[in-house]
Amino acid sequence: MKSQFERSYRTAVFMAVLFFLASFPLFAGDTGLAKTPPMGWNSWNKFACDINETLIKQIADAMVSSGMKDAGYQYVVLDDCWMAHSRDSAGKLVADSMRFPSGIKALANYVHSKGLKLGIYEDRGSATCQGFPGSYGHEADDANTFASWGVDYLKYDNCHKVGDLQSDYTKMRNALDSCGRPIVFSICSWSFPGPWVTGIGNLWRTTEDISADFAEDINHGTWTQLSILSIIDAQDSLRQYAGPGHWNDPDMLEVGNGMTNGEDRAHFSIWCMLAAPLMAGNDLRTMAQRTKEILMNKEVIAVDQDPLGIEGFRFSSKDSVEIFFKPLAKGDWAMCFLNRGVNPKNVSFGPENGDVTDTLSGITTGFQHIAYAVRDLWSHKGIGTSEKDLKAVVPGHDVLMLRLTPVKK
Ligand code: GLA
Numbered sequence: 121m122k123s124q125f126e127r128s129y130r131t132a133v134f135m136a137v138l139f140f141l142a143s144f145p146l147f148a149g150d151t152g153l154a155k156t157p158p159m160g161w162n163s164w165n166k167f168a169c170d171i172n173e174t175l176i177k178q179i180a181d182a183m184v185s186s187g188m189k190d191a192g193y194q195y196v197v198l199d200d201c202w203m204a205h206s207r208d209s210a211g212k213l214v215a216d217s218m219r220f221p222s223g224i225k226a227l228a229n230y231v232h233s234k235g236l237k238l239g240i241y242e243d244r245g246s247a248t249c250q251g252f253p254g255s256y257g258h259e260a261d262d263a264n265t266f267a268s269w270g271v272d273y274l275k276y277d278n279c280h281k282v283g284d285l286q287s288d289y290t291k292m293r294n295a296l297d298s299c300g301r302p303i304v305f306s307i308c309s310w311s312f313p314g315p316w317v318t319g320i321g322n323l324w325r326t327t328e329d330i331s332a333d334f335a336e337d338i339n340h341g342t343w344t345q346l347s348i349l350s351i352i353d354a355q356d357s358l359r360q361y362a363g364p365g366h367w368n369d370p371d372m373l374e375v376g377n378g379m380t381n382g383e384d385r386a387h388f389s390i391w392c393m394l395a396a397p398l399m400a401g402n403d404l405r406t407m408a409q410r411t412k413e414i415l416m417n418k419e420v421i422a423v424d425q426d427p428l429g430i431e432g433f434r435f436s437s438k439d440s441v442e443i444f445f446k447p448l449a450k451g452d453w454a455m456c457f458l459n460r461g462v463n464p465k466n467v468s469f470g471p472e473n474g475d476v477t478d479t480l481s482g483i484t485t486g487f488q489h490i491a492y493a494v495r496d497l498w499s500h501k502g503i504g505t506s507e508k509d510l511k512a513v514v515p516g517h518d519v520l521m522l523r524l525t526p527v528k529k
Contacts, residue, residue: 151297153304154322155364156425157397158273160195160239161188162372165330165401169201169250172219173227180234182404189236191416192425193400195273195304196231197239198224203252213242213253213265228270239273239304240266244288245280255292256282263295266303273304285309286316293320306369306397318361323369323397327354330371334383334517335460348374348387349460355394359431360480362395368431369397376402376411382518385498386458388414389519392424393432393444393456419497420521423454430481432456441465441514445476447483453492453524462516470509485524492524 161179163171180196183189202224204214215224228238242262243254255262255276266274276292278285289307296303307317307324317324331338331345338345346354351370362368370391375384391398400415407415423446432446432454440461446454453476457467477484485492485506492506498521504510505527514520 151302151304151322151365153302153365154367156427156429157367157395158195158304158306158323159193159398159421159425160197160237160273161193161400161404162197162199162239162275164199165332165372165374165377166403168199171198171201173222176227177230179404180231180236182407183236184234186404186407186412187416188400188404189234191418192421193398193415195237195239195399197241197273197275197399199241199275200248200250200277201252202240203248205252207253207258211258211261213258213262223269224271225269228272232270237272238270239275239306240269240271241275241277243277243279244283244285244292245278246282247280249277249279254280256280256288259291259295260298263292263299263303267299267301271301271303273306275306275308278309285313286320289313289317289320308369312358312361312368315361318363318366322365323367325369325371326358327351327370330374332374332377332379334379334387346371348379348383348390352390352394352458355431356434359394359433362429362431364427364429367395367397370394372397372399372401373415374401375414376400376407380517381410381414382515384411384414386517386519388417389420389456389498389521390444390458392420393446393454393521395424395426395429395431395446398424417497419495419500419523423448423497423521423523426454428481430478430483433478433480435476439465441467443469445478445485447478447481448523451490451526453485454497455522455524457512457514457520459514459516459518464513464515466511467514467520468509468511471507491527493527495523495525497521497523 204216208214231238245254246256247254304322307321310328312326329345333347335347335349337347358368426448428449430447432444435443435445442458444456459465475485496503
């Protein structure tokens with residue numbers, strides 16, 4: 121028989137090993153942040169360089185008063201053009217004194233006082249895309265500056281590059297790790313950077329910039345602004361890189377920026393099926409009711425924010441109708457019919473379609489032996505069970521989005 125001492129010694133060693141292992145993050149850059157896709161607002165899509173502290177404060181106010189905060193939106197992110205044209209005599213970044221006369225620290229305090237978080241923008245090169253000072257060679261200094269201001273999120277762009285992609289983003293990752301403040305790291309290099317990024321960023325752009333156009337790209341000569349459909353098509357083959365703490369980012373939302381209601385709904389639904397970060401890009405101060413109903417549809421947001429953190433996948437594509445599936449916690453599934461065409465389409469789904477299996481997680485619907493209650497997440501109504509054939513009409517450039525929940529028998 122083992123002595124009491126031997127047993128407690130073994131227990132102590134076991135506990136010490138556990139503690140040692142637990143003190144290491146799962147990967148470099150695992151800060152415990154962004155366990156679900158980050159939600160917030162970013163200034164670029166609507167305001168580009170036309171930003172100032174009054175606007176940002178009003179946006180923070182509107183994020184609370186509109187109900188966006190209650191729906192889960194949290195980060196208020198300043199994009200390009202917040203800076204002065206040069207660093208100060210000590211080499212530190214400074215805010216543009218006309219646009220942000222009170223400085224970024226005061227703005228962060230204001231945003232924090234609303235229960236929200238502040239995000240900011242920089243670039244890995246010698247200058248930002250709009251020509252303001254870049255962070256190349258100043259990574260540690262800039263990360264410390266952001267931390268001292270109370271910044272909670274950094275979008276880090278890819279213009280005027282000097283160094284190598286992976287080493288530049290790694291340098292800023294290390295600088296953030298040492299700055300003494302948890303800061304979400306949003307990598308923006310306009311295409312999937314490579315599998316290494318999962319250990320560096322909390323989110324990374326997978327494509328060039330989005331446009332508020334559902335189906336047509338805009339060619340700018342040296343670069344292309346992508347339609348919603350082009351961005352959706354570019355996400356195939358990337359889903360294995362997404363998961364709690366690290367997400368594919370198909371770019372900020374264009375909901376409320378000029379597309380039709382159906383297009384906005386389809387854009388938002390597919391972003392949620394893809395477990396994408398949800399960064400609103402419209403003017404929150406003047407949102408139409410129809411825009412609010414999309415951005416704050418809590419049932420659709422719950423699909424995006426599902427704790428399993430599995431990015432959905434395209435199950436089928438036929439006659440301009442695609443069906444996406446996303447496994448959710450507790451055996452639920454999200455399902456979304458996307459009509460890419462302009463004409464309404466009859467859609468159907470039933471036992472003859474067989475089981476749906478997610479090859480990545482191995483999760484299967486088991487339609488043969490599990491019945492699901494089916495809920496329409498846009499009409500907010502139950503529409504029957506999976507035991508019956510589903511038949512519906514999906515308008516052009518629109519979706520039918522459903523949640524399937526196992527029915528206890
Ligand atoms: C790049 C990014 C955009 C935006 C602009 C700002 O184009 O991809 O999202 O940040 O720069 O200049």
